[in-house]
Amino acid sequence: MSTVVGQRTVGEVMTGEVVLARPDTSFEELARLLVGHRISGLPVVDDDGKVMGVVSRTDLTGHRAGHGQDGPARRATVPTLRQPAGTRSLAGASPKAGELMTSPAVTVHPEQRVVDAARIMERRHIDRLPVVDEEDRLVGIATRRDLLRVFLRSDREILADVTCAVSGPSPAADRIEGLRIDVRDGMVTMTGSPEPAHDVAALIRAAWRVDGVVGVVNRLTARSGSDR
Template sequence: MEKRWDTVGEVMTHAVIAVGRDTSFQEIAEILQRWRISAAPVLTGDGRVIGVVSEADLLTAQDQAPESAENLTAGQLMSVPAVTVHADSPTAEAARAMARGHLKRLPVIDEEDRLVGIVSRGDLLKVHLRTDEDLAQQVRFELLAALGPAYASAVDVHVEEGRITLTGSLPEAAPKALLERLVRAVPGVVDAEARLTAVSGDQEPVTS
């Protein structure tokens, strides 16, 4: 059976390079260079993520205070709050968070905010290298399961670069917001919008 890679936990990297809040400027720079990464999560003593420190944070500190930057610690340099994602979150949610924040990777946390992994753009390519037609087919299947054949056939699925637009009609009992969340949960979908006309239960769906 083909693996669907539905959740962040299925694609994330478990080994993570992280630093403590007291890690020095110089130590951070050496860690980023040694491991060839652009940023690292900042953790408390019990492993909770409290921020992220990046090459950009180091360069900004050097630019603003060149004489004192090297005396700063990760807790003073880090960007807060950290943009994180849970292991059981849909991969599409992680992709949207990266796109909104122009980020290359996200720390993955558990229900107590403890670090359990990291997910990168490269990890998400496992599911996001999908054609628009492939996405459309899976969205139609999900709509069929949620609405049934009669109403699913009345919904047109348009896809452009991973963005889904639903047009047509649907029963009043099927809120647009729920359908949008259903579609966004499909691996590879970047965003979804339902432009649908509601019809009462005694009306026949309008097919195109």
């Protein structure tokens, strides 16, 4: 029998600790957050934790450019705001995140597939996606790096990790008697007849959870207690 197990979900690869802003977060504080955490954008949430929009470095530089700054002044927009907390911009009233954000935000749900989230990023030309629950409350962030970690792994790396995941850290090459594991383009194929003591469904689940695995083909056959 050949059964392909579903692909990895966003909830499995997302980052749970999110740098975020409120609608009244100032331009200066937004810049400090982006620079200090070395990120390209962050979600803006309301008092209920619902995502209202996203503010990016492009939004900040675009605002300054739209107010007549160019050349060195424009290029220094974000770096110059590494000044100590409490200092104010000399350019006048500071815009808030609610004015600068792009809204509505492009979001994904934890149960969506990683491959679908990657396609959204590519189509929308964005590097991060807020992850929300069914009520649009923020539960995490999925970055392009998070998603690429799943795909950019060699079959040899994946095989080593799958073997370890299903059998434990034994140095033996074939750690479960009667089980063979092959990996091609991220697709794991499990064949053979392992001992009855091994839970086939658990083996499949363990393989599927390894980073880089896009599916698992189950070609395992049950071995009866009399097969010796």
